[in-house]
Amino acid sequence: MRASRLLSLLMLLQNRGRMSATQLAAQLGVTTRTIYRDVEALAAAGVPVYAEPGPTGGYQLLDGYRTRLTGLTADEAESLFLTGLPQPAAELGLGAQVAVAELKLMAALPTPYRDASMRIRQRFHLDTPGWYREPDAVPHLLAVAEALWQDRVIEVRYHRWSPRPGEITRRLDPLGLVLKAGVWYLVAAERGQPRTYRVSSIMRLRPLPEHFTRPSGFELARFWQEHVERYEQADTDEVAVVRLTPNGIKALPGALGPKAARVALGTLEPADANGWQRATIPMESVPHAAATLLRLGADVQVLSPQHLVTHLTDHVHALARLYPA
Known part of the structure; x- marks a missing residue:
């Protein structure tokens, strides 16, 4: 366990440069006292690590020093193929680079690791957009x-x-x-x-x-x-105030999702004579909030902000024109 931590500490200093004992401790999940002992162990093993005093100081390696201890374990090789996001990489213009990097990695891995990595790719896939939702157009x-x-x-x-x-x-x-x-x-x-x-x-x-x-x-x-x-936590200007029927309150988790529904339900006010209750819900954007609240039909009424009310009014009128009585 300690050998793995020493290697991780060495890799952090090699890749990030100067880091304080506090930063290293946070990265490795240990105390600063442990970092002091580990740095001493590295120095005793001949690693040229030294401390720079002062408020902006920390530990760093002698300029030009690089370790060759970069071998991957089987678990580490498998985990690399769980981090692949081909669609986001393509959107960022990095699709070709990611594909080439993966081919190089596959070629460099020993056969057992290569086989394990292929099993990961065949069995796991990450699809980031939600159901029935196309990714946003992001021309810029x-x-x-x-x-x-x-x-x-x-x-x-x-x-x-x-x-x-x-x-x-x-x-x-x-x-x-x-x-x-x-x-x-x-x-x-x-x-x-x-x-x-x-x-x-x-x-x-x-x-x-x-x-x-x-x-x-x-x-x-x-x-x-x-x-x-x-x-x-709805600690933002982007909120909407709504009125909900008892059925609307029950349907809120399905419309908003569990987390946002918990936030909204925590703001419920006492029911009026007709059983309606006011609530405040977080709002990502007007189109998103409108599409979400329309799922509740006549069990919700938006009170504010006015631009959301206007957006919903225009949408409802357009629907009414499509389905005249």
């Missing part, structure tokens, strides 16, 4: 990704639904791309403040000549997790 995804790789500022024309529907122009510092349930999101800083933008809502994009410096300490995975938690 490649341009976003290119600017992201280059730390280049972009100017986008973006369609937003709240607080007021319409088109807006923004100068953004792209910090990361996230694929969530088949939908691409851009995490970008506007005036130093990271925000989230749906890539399919970008109408025009223009790369600017300026480059930006990524904010120190920014971690995409941590930011996204916090964003998801805020969204699921």
